[in-house]
Amino acid sequence: MAHGTALIYDEEMTKYKLLWVDPACKIEVPERLSVSYEALVRNGLADRCVSIPVREATDAEILLVHSDEYLEAVKKTPYMTLEDLKEFTLQFGDVYFHPNIYRCAKLAAGSALQLVDSVMMERVRNGMALVRPPGHHSMRSAASGFCVFNNVAIAARYAKQKYGVKRVLIVDWDIHHGQGVQYCFEDDPRGVFGKGRIIFGCLKCNILVFVLFIFNSVLYFSWHRYEHQKFWPQLRESDYDSVGKEKGAGFNINLPWNQVGMENSDYLSVFCHVLLPVAYEFCPDLVLVCAGFDSAIGDPEGEMCATPDIFAHLTHLLMNLAGGRLCAVLEGGYNLTSLPQSVCQTVQTLLGDPLPQLANLSGPCRSALESLQCLRSAQKQYWGSLKHTASPTAANISTKRIRIAEGEVEEEEKTELGEEEKNSEEKVWHEPPKRPCPPIRAASVLPDDVACPDGCKRITKDIHPLVVSRLKDHLVQEAEDGDALATFSTLVSLVQKMEKNEVGSGLALVGDVIKAMMCVVQHVSPDLNRVLVVCVGNGKIPSHISRDGKVLVLQISSDASEEQQSKHYISVCLQKGCCNTSGFMQAVLGLLLPVGYEYNPDLVVLVRMPDSGVCDVVWKQLTGLLQSFAKGHTLVLMQEKENSCVGPTASILLGDPAPPLETLQAPDREDVDAVERLRRRLQADWKLLQTTSEYTS
Ligand SMILES: NCCCNCCCCCC(O)(O)C(F)(F)F
Numbered sequence: 288m289a290h291g292t293a294l295i296y297d298e299e300m301t302k303y304k305l306l307w308v309d310p311a312c313k314i315e316v317p318e319r320l321s322v323s324y325e326a327l328v329r330n331g332l333a334d335r336c337v338s339i340p341v342r343e344a345t346d347a348e349i350l351l352v353h354s355d356e357y358l359e360a361v362k363k364t365p366y367m368t369l370e371d372l373k374e375f376t377l378q379f380g381d382v383y384f385h386p387n388i389y390r391c392a393k394l395a396a397g398s399a400l401q402l403v404d405s406v407m408m409e410r411v412r413n414g415m416a417l418v419r420p421p422g423h424h425s426m427r428s429a430a431s432g433f434c435v436f437n438n439v440a441i442a443a444r445y446a447k448q449k450y451g452v453k454r455v456l457i458v459d460w461d462i463h464h465g466q467g468v469q470y471c472f473e474d475d476p477r478g479v480f481g482k483g484r485i486i487f488g489c490l491k492c493n494i495l496v497f498v499l500f501i502f503n504s505v506l507y508f509s510w511h512r513y514e515h516q517k518f519w520p521q522l523r524e525s526d527y528d529s530v531g532k533e534k535g536a537g538f539n540i541n542l543p544w545n546q547v548g549m550e551n552s553d554y555l556s557v558f559c560h561v562l563l564p565v566a567y568e569f570c571p572d573l574v575l576v577c578a579g580f581d582s583a584i585g586d587p588e589g590e591m592c593a594t595p596d597i598f599a600h601l602t603h604l605l606m607n608l609a610g611g612r613l614c615a616v617l618e619g620g621y622n623l624t625s626l627p628q629s630v631c632q633t634v635q636t637l638l639g640d641p642l643p644q645l646a647n648l649s650g651p652c653r654s655a656l657e658s659l660q661c662l663r664s665a666q667k668q669y670w671g672s673l674k675h676t677a678s679p680t681a682a683n684i685s686t687k688r689i690r691i692a693e694g695e696v697e698e699e700e701k702t703e704l705g706e707e708e709k710n711s712e713e714k715v716w717h718e719p720p721k722r723p724c725p726p727i728r729a730a731s732v733l734p735d736d737v738a739c740p741d742g743c744k745r746i747t748k749d750i751h752p753l754v755v756s757r758l759k760d761h762l763v764q765e766a767e768d769g770d771a772l773a774t775f776s777t778l779v780s781l782v783q784k785m786e787k788n789e790v791g792s793g794l795a796l797v798g799d800v801i802k803a804m805m806c807v808v809q810h811v812s813p814d815l816n817r818v819l820v821v822c823v824g825n826g827k828i829p830s831h832i833s834r835d836g837k838v839l840v841l842q843i844s845s846d847a848s849e850e851q852q853s854k855h856y857i858s859v860c861l862q863k864g865c866c867n868t869s870g871f872m873q874a875v876l877g878l879l880l881p882v883g884y885e886y887n888p889d890l891v892v893l894v895r896m897p898d899s900g901v902c903d904v905v906w907k908q909l910t911g912l913l914q915s916f917a918k919g920h921t922l923v924l925m926q927e928k929e930n931s932c933v934g935p936t937a938s939i940l941l942g943d944p945a946p947p948l949e950t951l952q953a954p955d956r957e958d959v960d961a962v963e964r965l966r967r968r969l970q971a972d973w974k975l976l977q978t979t980s981e982y983t984s
């Protein structure tokens with residue numbers, strides 16, 4: 288199991304800048320890189336990383352993506368006069384050259400390759416490359432948007448060629464569309480090793496089996512400011528209906544933001560309702576992130592309102608894929624305050640530190656919902672997890688780009704703010720919270736004959752008089768059973784340690800998981816405002832538990848609970864129960880994550896019901912994803928005889944990545960319908976469950 292986070296940076300990449308007047312390029316300054324690195328040093332994060340040296344990408348590596356003539360032309364720029372450089376620059380858009388930019392562009396691409404090597408050779412688990420110039424706009428034979436070589440596209444091709452990586456997921460959270468990446472892979476997979484769509488027609492039983500074989504492929508996901516094609520680079524092919532070409536169809540996913548001011552809720556909605564379901568189905572072997580931070584609040588280019596701590600969560604959600612193999616490569620980011628904060632949030636998550644709580648998430652805004660719905664319906668034919676998406680009716684989808692093009696609507700004068708007006712609207716946001724690591728990362732309460740996993744701290748059972756007296760009047764029948772009392776009072780004291788952040792998370796083997804859960808829930812201290820209880824498997828949870836909203840119960844099982852559902856008592860019934868991986872993951876990603884984020888609990892209690900049937904990898908994925916909430920304070924309760932689950936659960940609580948699920952088959956129709964029905968019903972209560980705009984007022 289690889290450990291450690293690589294950090295790749297070299298001050299050489301700060302040694303080029305704009306040498307003439309060009310308003311379009313003046314934001315791309317060397318300080319972007321130096322303030323980011325200095326923040327990592329100042330916050331003690333650089334020292335915790337494995338420092339990997341930069342290197343120059345070779346010609347052969349650059350030629351994985353770029354043409355020979357382009358490379359030869361760029362090679363001449365170090366010897367150009369200022370006039371020649373200006374002249375050379377004119378053939379491209381919104382980019383500038385400098386005598387030292389070729390060297391820096393080779394270092395930037397080489398840094399991405401060093402990162403891929405470190406992760407694929409398992410010298411580290413994941414890592415980040417702080418580079419300049421960025422890459423995602425540069426094309427086969429053209430520089431564009433401050434980019435010279437396409438660092439991440441080269442890294443993807445390199446990983447496939449050198450390590451035989453089959454499936455690479457590229458997530459581009461920069462606020463601009465990485466058209467260079469899209470062009471590079473849009474007809475990927477190439478040639479015979481395509482995403483073979485093999486249709487078996489069995490005439491006799493007239494059953495068409497539509498089997499999607501995903502061999503070798505690169506899946507590119509990008510969200511980007513678009514404003515109905517009004518925002519740079521103003522490309523028609525940046526819209527949601529660019530899904531990839533021929534065999535590459537379904538492997539290009541564009542989420543256009545048609546308004547500015549998008550917030551954390553909008554970003555999380557897109558992750559939960561599009562990116563993560565597709566990414567789990569795709570089952571990548573490696574995740575590359577075009578980590579641009581101009582999508583953060585305060586950035587003059589993005590003009591969005593998502594706060595730097597959102598990147599802690601976006602990173603964590605992606606770390607549960609590909610066995611944690613994640614390479615983040617810096618792209619954009621122009622606000623010299625939110626950029627370093629966002630970089631620190633990202634690196635701190637890569638290092639495994641507890642996540643910050645995201646406060647007052649509401650639902651996605653109407654514009655985001657329209658984009659979300661358009662994208663889901665454009666992609667549903669390619670992805671089982673999206674198959675049952677409602678098709679947008681013209682009524683609730685203003686594909687304004689088309690209507691503008693058809694002259695249907697007068698495009699309102701775009702209130703283009705001049706540079707000075709933009710800056711006059713200074714955005715302010717809270718400094719991201721400290722994310723201290725608790726002295727005990729994971730604690731366990733186990734029967735004496737069960738070994739405590741390495742790294743875990745055993746809490747010896749003892750009777751806490753104060754706690755017992757409070758317990759007694761609740762659990763009368765246990766009063767005589769000393770061992771149960773000891774267990775329960777130890778659990779309550781364990782939760783108290785979590786509240787004080789002395790302990791991160793805990794796991795316990797108990798005689799009766801439901802009683803133990805009830806006891807914990809009833810005895811958490813009053814300043815624990817909200818407890819999320821996730822129950823996996825069949826079993827009766829007393830519904831009075833979720834009384835005043837202080838407790839939210841979400842149960843995933845195979846028996847339709849006769850209990851009436853309520854806002855705080857949600858039971859998901861899967862036909863095949865919890866052993867059906869794709870149905871289970873559909874419920875986790877499309878229901879549990881959005882509701883969990885909106886509820887924002889201070890404690891998570893994960894209950895593995897007896898004979899839940901849930902398989903190990905799914906259990907580990909769920910345990911890993913639940914670390915998103917409550918600063919990682921998760922208490923896992925399992926039945927005494929489930930000793931074999933102790934080790935795997937502990938490894939996740941200690942920060943090990945969950946192993947990748949196999950390529951998910953399309954979820955069963957009934958399960959998707961069940962989740963969809965429940966989502967539709969609950970979205971009135973939980974706004975983050977919305978995926979279509981007809982429900983917004
Ligand atoms: N108001 C100035 C107009 C600027 N138009 C060009 C924007 C380029 C964005 C580059 C980037 O941020 O996407 C990268 F990640 F590549 F650096």
Ligand SMILES: [Zn+2]
Binds near residue numbers: 462463581588619
């Ligand atoms: Zn950008």
